[in-house]
Amino acid sequence: MAAKHFVGALCLSAMLVGAGGAQTSAAAVTPTPAELHAAAMPTHDDTWWKHALVYEIYPRSFQDSNGDGVGDLNGMTQRLDYLQGLGVDAIWIAPMFPSPQVDFGYDVSDFLTVDPQYGSLADMDKLIAEAKKRKIRICLDWVVNHTSDKHKWFEESASNRTNSKADWYVWNDGKKATDAGVGTYQKKFEHDGMVPPNNWESVFGGSAWTWVPARKQFYYHKFYVQQPDLNYRNPAVEKAMFDGMRFWMDRGVAGFRLDAVPTLFEDPQLRDEAETGGVNAQGDPNLKDTYTSNLADVHAVMQRMRAVVAKYPGDRVLIGETYLPNTAALEEWYGGSRRDELQLPMDMLVGFPDRAGGKTLSAPYLRQYITEAETELHGSQPLFVFDNHDNERSHDRYNDGTHAAEIDKAIAAVLLTSKATALMYYGEELGMPTSTPTRVEDVKDPIGVTGWPKEKGRDGERTPMQWDGSPQSGFSSNGKTWLPVPGNYVSLNVAAEAADPSSLLNWHKKLIAMRRTMPALHDGGVVMLDTANSNVLSYVRTAPAGAKAVVVSLNLSGTPQTVSLDLKGAGLGSAVTPLLASSDGLMGATTVESLMLPAYGSFVAQVK
16 A cells, blocks of 8 residues: 555656746746656655754853853753753754854854853753753854954954964955045045945945954955954865864764855955845945855865765764755755755745745745755755744744734644754744834844844844743843843743643644654655645655655635645545644544635644
């Protein structure tokens, strides 16, 4: 019977070629029959990260153990039992290195130890050891593109033009302010009669070039002025950063999330970026990033980095922060068919539709990009993500004002029943909302300070974890936490949701448990169903031999929808046993021949 499921699923996949190829405004890729055949095939590979749930922790905001109002490493250790109970396989810790905290840790002043406000190296060793006891791995956020201007490397580099670190950063003489072709924007940043060499801008506002009198040169910073970019054209820089990775892997770290990794190289000709019209929140002209992001040079560095990591046992992993325009660009970050670069570049297309021209969750959109992830990556493992520390939480991005709870459950179902490694952000399992400051004087995030009121920063998605209904929600004993605990913590917290069988937290726990224990969700292939449906996303996770397939159907519209899912082409009958549904009425379903899904309703069932 299992073999029949298997062959039938492949037949069905061939039937679906091109069925939904033109359903979104983004350029769609039509998979070939061979690609759909491969996607429908169950696989078995015990490599841990291919089945993992990775959980991002913003260290300032997870758990304060010493009452200073700021989260820390010992606080994470205290909460490991919770993470184990949730089903987490690995923790990605946002930067916990020493830092002036201009960009809250993403301005690193020492890559080889722990910021005292978060603890010590001994505390990190304890966290790694205690997590290992619970079969949880630790991954670090490796800020690979830049350092703090207070890092000893930059302090030496900035001192003169002849020191040993003189070319560890990107320096340039600039242009004379009187030179022909110097633009008005550049002249705003004139120093000693010199202006930046081009019109490149910092993400945080203003020119991406800052003048240093001691060198009489400008240094480049893609991000904040206190975050000078490293010069990866200098082999010594690459060696130093790789040595830092070895230091942490020697201590037991399982891998790294590579921050802003597409920005490692800039155009050596320093050509101006093209203007796209209008201005951004900081009042600067909107520019393309053709010459400052995703240059081809970065891939050779990734190949060498992968070779370093591969020398360590235990399948150490490289996760990339890869905001890219399409699946074809994402595929390059795996190393294409060679698969010799990152194991898990983040697919931001599925969970962040605005990256591909979409506006909100929709069945055609998700169908297209999930299919592309399964067919256009040379069999590499996708990594899906809906939430992180840089974006408004999905609870708010997709909330229609009426069906927030149902939408949260549908998002979780997409993330946790797809054939992809899953990345979650702390509090996502609770439906924690974004709590954006209402006054500029309360903003901590630098981009919110410079961009107010058009850009209010990222504080809203970084508020303390909501553990219980006690003061400060159990996050801290300090009445003044680094960011305020949102007022909804009294009812929206771990303790309250753990006690509610219908809560989003328990919904996540059930999905995660199914991912771990059910062969179809653990190893099964993917076949899209009902591909002309513009409201409902449906698919089958095919089953390995001896197991049963799982069907998933998600209404991504605000009105009830009736679907009729024909599984005969997959060699499957229509009879099902419900596993999980967002509506109690769906738990009585016995077939998918006529299934009524309420607004944003979710249904997961095993095929008999």
